[in-house]
Amino acid sequence: MKQSLFENRHQNEWDSFAQQLDALEKGKAQAEACKDFAADYRQICQHLALAQARGYSSHLIDQLQQMAMRGHQQFYRHRSHIGAQLVRFVFGGFPRLVRSEWRFVCSASLLFFGSLALMGLLTYLFPELIYGLVSPDQVSEMERMYDPDARRIGRFGERGSGDDWMMFGFYIMNNIGIAFQTFASGLLLGLGSLFFLLFNGLMIGAVAGHLTRIGYSETFWSFVVGHGAFELTAIALAGAAGLKLGWALLAPGRLRRGEALRQAASKAVQLVAGVILFLLIAAFIEAFWSSTTVATPQVKYIVGACLWALVLGYLTLAGRRSHAPD
Structure with missing residues (x-):
């Protein structure tokens, strides 16, 4: 040429x-x-x-x-610039996204935390209810884990501090598995997310009510109060992402269901990215702080209250001054 x-x-x-x-x-x-x-x-x-x-x-x-x-x-x-984009997402994009999806977030939070609180109260008042959700062997194991005389709280068996990294990995895999299950099952017209939000809420509530009733409240609540701020919030947000997928299939509006699902998935996946970050933080706190007996329960309560305030403040206030696209 x-x-x-x-x-x-x-x-x-x-x-x-x-x-x-x-x-x-x-x-x-x-x-x-x-x-x-x-x-x-x-x-x-x-x-x-x-x-x-x-x-x-x-x-x-x-x-x-x-x-x-x-x-x-x-x-x-x-x-x-990927690193800069990640920083912008963490410090602004993710909390703004949570606020923009407040309907799904509120619905998922009500299902999860509502069922948790209700089941906790019922199990505390009616002790036999625990065995309708948890087998006797599992109940015994939970009692051993949160025994006030245990050397490391919240562990299956007696483990030393040298196993903290192993437990950190275990918590990551377990928690992310639960969150992904709650999110992905939203493709079943939202029914899967609805089920897992209620199931996890009922299970956690039943264990909390039972351990409180038998006098292990101090060891149990001081253990969960810290990492629970990130872990429980992450489960609710994963459920919100799943409900968003289900709603796109149930009520696509004027869009075709495939297009409605595609648009919903772009936001839902971003929510799950933030969920994973929360679960990584929760796993670190659970492995290296929650299980230790060095700190007194009172100190753990104070730290836990600060972490809950941090999570709530982050989701409600972070990113309000910046309106740049993420």
């Missing part, structure tokens, strides 16, 4: 790419305008290789080479 024909065929593409580069270098580029930047950059590199292979003029090769070098710098500079 002659150089003149090659230039005429691709000049508009080069001009468009040059405009993208100018916008990126000046920091004025819009996300939508540059969504095809990576593909355009690869195209420029291909044109440069063709020009060199066909022996086109040095003027054209220098022009394409210059654009390729500028594109390379912008491509890798913007890829490095």
